[in-house]
Amino acid sequence: MGEAVQAHSVHEAPAGFIRKYIFSYDHKVIGIQYYMLALFSVFLGMTLSVLVRLNLAWPGTEVPILGTIFPEGAPDGVMTPEFYLSMLTMHGTIMVFFVLTTAPQSGFGNYFLPIQIGADDMAFPTLNMLSFWVTFLSLVVMVAAIFVQGGAPISGWTAYPPLSALGEIAGPGLGTGQSLWILSVAIFCIASLLGAINFIVTTIDMRAEGMSMMRLPLTCWAWFVTAILALLAFGVLLAAGVLLLMDRHAGTSFFIPGGLVVSDKLIDHKGGSPLLWQHLFWFFGHPEVYIAILPGMGAASHILSTFCRKPIFGYKAMVYAIMGIGFCSFLVWGHHMFMSGMSPYTAIVFSLTTTAVAVPSAIKTFNWLGTLWGARIQFTTAMLWALGFVSLFVTGGISGLFLNQPAVDVYLHDTYFVVAHFHMIMGVAAIFGIFGGTYYWFPKMFGRMLNETWGKIHFWITFVGVYAIFMPMHFLGFAGHPRRYAELTSFEFLEPLAAVQKYISMFAFTTIAAQFIFLAIFFWALFRGKKADINPWKATTIEWSVPTPPPHDNFGGEFPVVHRGPYEYSVPGAAEDFVPQTAPDVATAKS
């Protein structure tokens, strides 16, 4: 059914450095730009988590350099509670927006969606360039919030008003820092909307001849559905952000009710609702979880099939599951609000819709296990990350079965159990998808191979490390340890838990240190790595039949024609154990 509207070359290959590498229209360059932005952000976000973990385990530690950079937030290098909260806020914000939303979708998606569907570029190259540079601007504004008077906001990445709406009277960092934070998020929303439109149109309109929707690689399905989620979710967050800015600077009262007394001062606002923000924020916030994880699911499926040398088990079921998850993700936001004071009747409805979303998630897991069944598994580094993804997806997913029950959530809400749950699933599992994608696609993106041995060392430390970090956080949650506490000395019941916090911090530091192995092999391979063949993994999809690295229009003027589904491995009667999507004939198919 592939009615391919083949786009003619929309732009010429650029000549100058700036046109080629800075303000590029080329989806491949833009993909790499997004990836590099995420790489910078993940190391920044990780540094912030070091400070967070340091303060929790060894409060009062003097870090002289902190005192120099932040004389206000860390006088003499000792972190204040407000500095802790601002680091926590920025850690969450930077990881969610600039890493988890950026790398798997905008990074890999930009680079590989057009190639995998047989298009010479995205549908709107100028829009694509714009969306990257708007994202970049957003990051600059976000980082600026750390260095302004009063520091970064202390209201968490969820920025609940009235705390986030009242300004400095409610606490440090809630003045300029909070305004810049909201502005940055609003700018990010605009960039994401531009990107989403591009992904959707490209997937629908630019597929090559023979590339029907049901022949799309699962990565493309994931990017396509993620783009739809982004289009519907980021618009709502943008609106919420603008309203919050207006409450702060234009005297409106969307989120601020009347009669507030803050620090003994009557606030001149009335008529607003703090819950309105929570509804708008989580209407974005829950689909956002799937925006972060769906591309990881796509990459894991893609990698598993390749290194199982076996077609993906239940391709159609996988596609329907992606759609099911995407659809359900808009019906479940209220499960973040069971304790918020919204109607208790609604809680029951949201509890049931949330249970429904677990079903397509389970289908995915079964199909991954089904793909492994009867396979011929090759343990490449990329495969290890994909297997790690499956393990973490299960572990992070099932703890959701506690939190989707309002009654059980009464006890666990806003404890470390929640921290464990979302880090396992949307943090770590999604990151494993990104690492899997990196080890798998690096040869195509940069023309060189990453070191497999060091890659495996990186994997093992990280895999064991993340379990050692986040498993014990569930236990802290069992003991009722509230999250977002800067100091753990005010409560008797927290005393026996201090040892667990120390232990978690030690594993966190080890795991974080191991990420520098990745940085080293990444940049070593970039310049010194072994040259990559066109198809080093003997894979079937179109990105592996174009030159390495691909030419400006991806195909050198000859557009591919697609003859079959994406995962034809170990086909009986074929010359090799894989049949490329573009091969006209099974029996003679060669790479």
Added chain:
Amino acid sequence: MFFAIIIWLITLVSVVLTVGKYWWLPELASEHGVALDRQFMLTLVVTGIIFVLAQVALGYLVVRYKDRPGRTADYSHGNDKLEVVWTLATAVVFFALVIPGQSIWASLHLIPPTEDVVRIEVTGQQFSWNIRYPGADGKFGQLKPELTDDSGGNALGLDPDDPASSDDLVVPVMAVPVNRNIELMLRSKDVTHAFFVRELRIKQDAVPGMTIPLRFKPTKIGHYEVACAELCGLGHHKMRSTIQILSDEDYASWLKDQAEE
């Protein structure tokens, strides 16, 4: 093999640390907590079984089907019957777990309070709790935010012109009688807080502009810590109070002592 051993070890350690209950829910002190804890345990068992089965299966498949000389992978695109079976099985297990548990939530929130309920008002502010008892008249006096004066001793803005407010009692710590239905009316002066008592298995946001009821029946005499569970600013971690569960006599004399102070 290495992958399987590591993943099985992680699974084993996780199970041992959970079953050993080294870090666990504190002793229970409320009526609804019995059902809540039971639902928690049931969920733990169900998810625990899924966790172990999935990780063990993952490890097994990885060992069983690793690439060996002479091995060819099966050429299979899946099995529609299996898909239907495991989709339905999952749905049945998940909904069978979640639906019955809703009755606990309903018992907490959807049943109107009894006539004899002990009503206490709790108002959060950065970073303390104000507890108000209605006094002998059983009526809470009117509050006027503009009268609020923390340093002057009127933290809630109690209106002195309202006769109902004359015997209102405002204290920083709470006491409630054991085995009585309690209803806390949660409010906030400034930002959103959350009232959390681990032993009572209660938690509820206190949202400015709203008065949110929180009902429970304490079953055990004791002294428990009250924590704030919603990020409320730089002092969030020290927003602590206590709640005493007292016998009827002790409660009456506590109220009397507090009123005299």
